[in-house]
Every structure is written in C-alpha cells, then in structure tokens.
Amino acid sequence: MKFENYHPCINFIYFLFFMVFILCFNHPVYVAIAFLCSFAYSIKLNGKREVIFNFILVLFVVIYCLWYSYYNHFGLTNIRKNFIGNNITAEALFYGLVRGTKAAAFIMTFACMLAVFSTDKVIYLAGRLFPKLSLFISIFLRSFSRIRERHAAVNISRKGIGMGKGQSTIISGIRNRLRILSIIITWTLEDYIESSMSMKCRGYTLKHRTAFSIYRFDNRDRGLVILLLAGITMTFMAAWLNQTNILYDPEIIMYRPKGWSYIFYLSYACFCLLPMGTEIINEIKYKRRQRLNGPTFRGEENAYGELL
Amino acid sequence: MELFEIRNLSFCYPVREREALTDINLTIEQGEYITICGKSGSGKTTLLRHLKPPVTPKGKKSGQVLFEGTPVEALDLKTQAAHIGYVMQNPDNQIVTDKVWHELAFGLESLGYDTRTIRLKVAEMASYFGIQDWFYKNVNELSGGQKQLLNLASIMAMQPKVLICDEPTSQLDPIAASDFLQTIKKINLELGTTIIMTEHRLEGVLHASDRVVVMEAGKIIACGAPRLVGDMLKKENSDMAAALPAPMRIYYGVESSLESPLIVGEEKSSFGSSLAVGEGKRRFESPKTVEEEKSSFECPLTVREGRSWLERKLKCEGKALKKDRLDEPDLPEETGKPAIYAKELWYRYSKEGADVLKGASISVPKGSFYAIVGGNGTGKSTFLRAICGILKPYSGKIKIEGTPLDKYKKGELFQGHLAMLPQNPQSLFVKKTVREELLEMVHGSEAEQDVDAIAEKCLISHLLDKHPFDISGGEQQRTALAKVLLTKPSILLMDEPTKGMDNHFKQSLVSILRKLENLTILMVSHDIEFCAKYADIVSMFFDGGIITTNTARKFFSGNSFYTTSANRMSRHIFVNAVTEEDVITLCRENL
Numbered sequence: 001m002k003f004e005n006y007h008p009c010i011n012f013i014y015f016l017f018f019m020v021f022i023l024c025f026n027h028p029v030y031v032a033i034a035f036l037c038s039f040a041y042s043i044k045l046n047g048k049r050e051v052i053f054n055f056i057l058v059l060f061v062v063i064y065c066l067w068y069s070y071y072n073h074f075g076l077t078n079i080r081k082n083f084i085g086n087n088i089t090a091e092a093l094f095y096g097l098v099r100g101t102k103a104a105a106f107i108m109t110f111a112c113m114l115a116v117f118s119t120d121k122v123i124y125l126a127g128r129l130f131p132k133l134s135l136f137i138s139i140f141l142r143s144f145s146r147i148r149e150r151h152a153a154v155n156i157s158r159k160g161i162g163m164g165k166g167q168s169t170i171i172s173g174i175r176n177r178l179r180i181l182s183i184i185i186t187w188t189l190e191d192y193i194e195s196s197m198s199m200k201c202r203g204y205t206l207k208h209r210t211a212f213s214i215y216r217f218d219n220r221d222r223g224l225v226i227l228l229l230a231g232i233t234m235t236f237m238a239a240w241l242n243q244t245n246i247l248y249d250p251e252i253i254m255y256r257p258k259g260w261s262y263i264f265y266l267s268y269a270c271f272c273l274l275p276m277g278t279e280i281i282n283e284i285k286y287k288r289r290q291r292l293n294g295p296t297f298r299g300e301e302n303a304y305g306e307l308l
Numbered sequence: 309m310e311l312f313e314i315r316n317l318s319f320c321y322p323v324r325e326r327e328a329l330t331d332i333n334l335t336i337e338q339g340e341y342i343t344i345c346g347k348s349g350s351g352k353t354t355l356l357r358h359l360k361p362p363v364t365p366k367g368k369k370s371g372q373v374l375f376e377g378t379p380v381e382a383l384d385l386k387t388q389a390a391h392i393g394y395v396m397q398n399p400d401n402q403i404v405t406d407k408v409w410h411e412l413a414f415g416l417e418s419l420g421y422d423t424r425t426i427r428l429k430v431a432e433m434a435s436y437f438g439i440q441d442w443f444y445k446n447v448n449e450l451s452g453g454q455k456q457l458l459n460l461a462s463i464m465a466m467q468p469k470v471l472i473c474d475e476p477t478s479q480l481d482p483i484a485a486s487d488f489l490q491t492i493k494k495i496n497l498e499l500g501t502t503i504i505m506t507e508h509r510l511e512g513v514l515h516a517s518d519r520v521v522v523m524e525a526g527k528i529i530a531c532g533a534p535r536l537v538g539d540m541l542k543k544e545n546s547d548m549a550a551a552l553p554a555p556m557r558i559y560y561g562v563e564s565s566l567e568s569p570l571i572v573g574e575e576k577s578s579f580g581s582s583l584a585v586g587e588g589k590r591r592f593e594s595p596k597t598v599e600e601e602k603s604s605f606e607c608p609l610t611v612r613e614g615r616s617w618l619e620r621k622l623k624c625e626g627k628a629l630k631k632d633r634l635d636e637p638d639l640p641e642e643t644g645k646p647a648i649y650a651k652e653l654w655y656r657y658s659k660e661g662a663d664v665l666k667g668a669s670i671s672v673p674k675g676s677f678y679a680i681v682g683g684n685g686t687g688k689s690t691f692l693r694a695i696c697g698i699l700k701p702y703s704g705k706i707k708i709e710g711t712p713l714d715k716y717k718k719g720e721l722f723q724g725h726l727a728m729l730p731q732n733p734q735s736l737f738v739k740k741t742v743r744e745e746l747l748e749m750v751h752g753s754e755a756e757q758d759v760d761a762i763a764e765k766c767l768i769s770h771l772l773d774k775h776p777f778d779i780s781g782g783e784q785q786r787t788a789l790a791k792v793l794l795t796k797p798s799i800l801l802m803d804e805p806t807k808g809m810d811n812h813f814k815q816s817l818v819s820i821l822r823k824l825e826n827l828t829i830l831m832v833s834h835d836i837e838f839c840a841k842y843a844d845i846v847s848m849f850f851d852g853g854i855i856t857t858n859t860a861r862k863f864f865s866g867n868s869f870y871t872t873s874a875n876r877m878s879r880h881i882f883v884n885a886v887t888e889e890d891v892i893t894l895c896r897e898n899l
Contacts, residue, residue: 120407135405138404138405138406138407138410139404139405139406141406142403142404142405142406142447142448145406145446145447145448146400146448149448150735153730153732153735154735154738156693156698156730156735157728157730157732157735157736158736159698160693160696160698160722160727160728160729160730160792160801161722161727161728161736161749161791161792161795162719162721162722162723162727162795163722163748164698167718167719167722168719179738179739180738182738183737183738186777187734187777190777191400191401194396194398194401194402195401195402195403195404197362197363197396198396198401198402198403198404199404199414200362200363201360201362201363201389201393201394201463202389202414202415202418202462202463202466203385203386203388203389203390203415203418203419203466204414204418205385206385206386206389206418206419206420207420208420209417209418209420210417210420210421210422210423210426211417212410212413212416212417212421212423212426212427212430213423214409214427214444
C-alpha cells in the first residue's frame, strides 16, 4: 500500500504540517531529522535520479552557508577574518547551515509532494473547498488538451499543402500563425457549443448537483490519520514546552536535550517517516507472505500486494 | 406502449425558406429499435433533435412531439435528462471532463445522487461496458471508439428509457463502429431500452432494426420492416437504394435483371443523380400481393443470409457453373519511374518509443489509384506523412517522381508535385468563407478564375460564400479537396478520404477524382468497399510495413476476413467476385 493511495486529505495533511514544521523549527536536531527524513523519502519515491539531485542540493547548502557567513557577522565566536576585515563567526556559519538545510529539506519534500499528488488529487481537494471549482478545472484541462491536439492537426494539414511552419518566409510565417490561432479559437468556441449541449442533455442545469469523487475514506485511512495526528500533537507539545527553541544571535542558546526530549525527537522522526514507514512495512509483509505462500503468478500482483 | 408520438411535426429553420421537416407522423413503441436513414440534408438530425429539448433547434415549428403522452417541451428537466439519452456524432465534443470516471459520473452528479449511489452505478456501467481497464485514464488517451463507448456508458448510467443516437459511428473506424453497434444492440436486447438511431452505414444496423424509416427532403418516404423498406426503395428506384447493405443490393440487382435486363454499370455512372435533391410527395405503401411478400421475405439482409440465398439460386439444380470467375489482368509490370518510391522507411516518434514504421517500402506507378488498407494504429497515416516529408524517417530512401525527397528545395515539393488531403477536412480551413479559403492558395491575376474552375470541378460553386464550418461533412471534404488541388499536384495523398461520408458523397468524390487527368493518388483507408470498387492497386499495411500488394480484385479475393461483404457472400461460389457488380454480373451469366 503506497502512501499516495491513501485518501488525498491525508496526503495533504501530512505535507502541509511537514512543510510548516520545516519552515518553523530552527533547532538543529529538528532540522537534521527533517533533512534526513525528506532525503530518504524523496529517494524512495523518485529513485536514482533523485540521489544526484539531492547531492547537488547538499552542495548548494554548503555554498549557501559559506556565502551567508561571509556577509553576516553577528555572534560572539570569531573564527577568522575575511579579506575585507570582517569577522566570520561560528554563529553566522551555523545559522547559515541551518537555513540552507531547511531550504534543502523543503525542496526535497516538495519533490515528494509532486510525486504523490496527481492532478486528480489537487482537483479533488479544490473541490472540497469550492465544489464547482473541481468541475471547472476538469473541463479546463479537457479543453486544454483538445486545443493542443487541434493545433497539431492544423499544423500537419497545412504542412501537407506546403503552408506549414517552416515552409515559408518569416512574414508569411507570422501571418500563417495568426490564421491558425484565429481558426483554433473559432474551432474551440464551436466545440464549446456542442459540449454545453452535451452537458445540458445530461442535466447539468438541474439544481442540487452533487460532486462525486473516486476516493474513499476507509479504516486504513482512519488508522493513518490517528498516527499522523499523534505525531503532530507531540510535535506541537514539544514546541509548547520550548523543546524547539533556539537563539543564534548573539550566541547560540538552545534547549539542551533532557531525558524526555528524546521522546519528542523520536515522535517527530516518526511523523516525518510515517509515509515511508507504512510503505516499507507493507513491502516486508508482502515479501513474507510471498515466502510463505510460495511464488505467485507473475504479474498478478505488484510489489505492494495490490491486485493488478 | 407508445414512448414517442410525433404528430404532424413541421419545422423550418430561421431565414431558410424550405421546410426542414414537413408533416412528420411517427409512433415509436417501447423497446423498439428504429433506424432512420436518408441522404445528408434530408432532415434526419433535425427530426432527432426534436425528441430532446436541450438540443431542439430554434425555428418555426408546428405539430407536437409527445413523450409518454406529455409534450416534450413540458417535461421537467430531470425526467428529460434521465429518461431521454442522446448520443451525438462527434465523440470528442460530447466529453466534458478530463477523466473517464468523472465523465461516467457526470450525469449522476446532475441528478443529485450521493457518492455511494454514484459509486455503485459507475461500477455497474464500467463493468457492463468493459471500461474497468481504462477507468482511471485521461480522456485524451482513449481511441475514438473508446470515447464513443464512454459517451454511451455515461448516458446509460442515468438509465434512460430511450437512447437517441445521431450517426454515432460516422467518426469511427469500421471495427470500432461495429463494436459500438453491437453494444447498442445488446442494450436493446438485454435492457429493453428503446433505440432510435440514424446511420449511413446500413450494413451494421439494418438486420438489427425492427423498423426502418427513410427520409427525403424533410418527409418520411418509407417506414416499415427492413425488407419491406428495401423493396419499396428498389421499386421506386430511390437514391437511398445505394445505401442498402451489399447482400440486399446484390439480391435486387440479380432479381431485377431476371425480370428486365439491368444495366449493371448504372450505379457507377449515376454520380450526377446522387446530388439531385429528391422532391415530390412520395409515400410508399406496403406491398400487398403474395409474390411481393414472398420476395421480400427472401431478400437477404446479412452476409450469412446472402450466402445461402446465392447457393439456392445458383446450385439448386446441381449443375456446374458456366462461369465462376472474372477476367483480371495481372499487376502491371513497372515501367518508367514510379511517382512515389520509398524504400525501407524506419520511423519512431520519440527516442525511447517503439518503431512505428518498420522498413515500410512502396512503389506507386504514375497515374494509378493506389490504396493502402489496414487496421487502426498500424502506422498507415505515419507512413503517408513520412512520404511527403512532414515526418523525417531515421532510415530509408524516398523518391518523388524520381528525385530524392531532400533534393527538393524548400517549398518546391508542395508546389505542383505533392499535396496531402488530411483526414479531417476541417483542419485545413482557416478563413471565413469557402471562396477566401480557396483564394488563400492562389496568387496573381488569374486567381479568381482558377478558384471558379476548381469549385465547379469539385461541385462546390454554390457554397463559395458560406462559412466552411457551416457546410455538411461531404461538402467540407470537397472544399478541402479543391483547396488541395489548387496547388496543382501531380501526386495526391489522401488520409481516410471517406471517413464519415455516405455513399452519395463517396460517389461524387470519385467522380471528381476521375475528372482529373494525370493524377497519381495514394490513399490510406479503412473503407474496404470503397477501395475494392475504385482502387487500381491495393496494399495491406500491418505492423509498420506493407505486407502484400496486388490489384484490387486479386487482393480482396485472396483475403478471407479482410475483404468486402460481396466477396464474403460469394466466395464459396465465385472465385474472384469482389464488388456487388461482379457478383451480379456473374449471377446473370449463370442464370
């Protein structure tokens, strides 16, 4: 069971809170946890390509941190002077590092979000807020792809009589493009008449229209929501108990980890790793079942035990 | 029980003088399968549109249309939306949303069902129509046939009492079309849904229909069981007889030639008459004499019935046939440079994608009418585009009139050498009138005369001041052809020129092409009957290449599945009869 197959609301809650946490917390432990978790999850989701991307990001973090410390000189612990004669301080260097890491974690989480959120889910979530909106986005997407198909068809047809793109002089080429644009507008408007007829034929103008979605909210979704909320609550509690507080200027003053701080760190890590964890647990379960039941027919099920 | 009752319906579009519908009376029973046929412009679509209020055209109307006893205008929105389903011609324009599942749910959302109910009904529909495999797909990934099936399913989800289909298969290839019609028949048989449909491909619907209504110039000229209507049309020598399925036409051709010598070539030479607008108030009466009833009972509707009828007719006395084959010249030896020569073209759309052309080769002799047939997605259209240089194959040679394609200078190829008529004629239009459309192609002082000359040749002189989107499909096709011909090509490439056209338009297309001398035509088509009748050479395209090439008769008589219905009907008796005329000729010689 992949995280993306859970209800879109759950995907949304997770990414919303995760991103807010990344942006708000400056405490190095929290930043480190967020960074490592998003690093791991993005690679799990997007594969090898993401590894290269992530290491480039790390490089940027280092560059940013150096650049930041070069131009910001707050803090008491001097390391050395740069060539203009300004102090490079440990506080600024460290703060630069934290900011860079936060940005990198945010970008990686965003990459995860893009992988998890299909347009379908965005439309669904928008539809939760404004029921009509989701239908209109859907209609818009449909006509957008229609226009693109049309444009390709017109181009090919015109090429077939020697009046296509790149078959004429620049000026007649511009004229040609304008003609194509105008006919595509005509064509699209013409289509809309028929589409609106088809909508009316299927009762679009009736009152009390409902909005159907293919997503269901099942027990597994409820289970995950409970875990998510537990993680979020713990993190808020940590913030409330000053666990996440830190000052960098004029010197680094932070909440020293005490015994129960580790519980908060652990719960934050659990929250961050929840999607990846559920996926990994399901994969292990599947493999064990396969081992117990012997090999199944290839192609019957995918790696997550979902029937194909 | 009567579902629809049409009483004295007359209708006139605004500004027009001629009535589009005149005094229509028709009663449609619950559960009936009714086919309405007629030439384009005969008022079929106008009649259908009066059965569904949201699509009823504005104009002067008299008479009444009753749905279960209530005038359709007085029906409340919900009844109208749920109980009268309407499938339109163009599969694309009817689809509103971008996802298959959303489209299926659209009507149900309108009716205000809750999510649970919609989920169940959508699941039912997807399972019944076999949509579950592409349930989550984007609509633009579907084929034309799938799109039309989706339209049908999303209407059926609302459980209509009647399904009105306005030429639903005209934009589909033959296989998708027959699948669609099978599904319609299944709905009619299994669910008892009333079907009212217009079609120009009568082959697929006639045997399934309970009643056939024939319209001409806004009037119903015949109405009754398929065989009766066939008889009526033949007796009146109506233009619509040409639209009957091949077995029926052969039957009438043979039977009438027994009574009086029939000129077999008549159909081929009657291009002019196909354009004449039918006139007069003719109303057929059902035949009453015993012989007539017997003959109409005998008339075969399908290939199966045709086969047994032919066998009874020719083999009943057990004597050998006098003649069982027609003379056929061999494929002419190639002399001189071919007009089009392509050798082992390889092409793929993207770097990682699969090859679409896999070593496709062709050699088209000068002045021939060459047809390429084959299924959907085999790469036929791609091949055509590669030949005219729109797509660049990554390997292979192309010569146009003996000169390699890349030796032509920019723009030179499409001036006087090559031109392509696209599949969708609309995609060629960019102007407000047909005249401007044609003038776009010519320059200089003689432009007007050129345009007038080509318009006359293509039979569109009367359309010059209309908007190209306002004329009928066949007229658009002729306009596109005129536009293409203005580049004065010596080679014409045509991509599915007969798509969505009825027999009359096909005949007028051929008559235009015959008028052009020294023109080499390379055509890609699904239309087997058309290729068999008119093409000189036919090739089969499959899996990215040409599999076999032969003269039309040899090609089709050699196939057993992918061939004309006349051939399938007669292949157990005649060796190489391919068109209806062939079968009729051979029958006459043996009787």
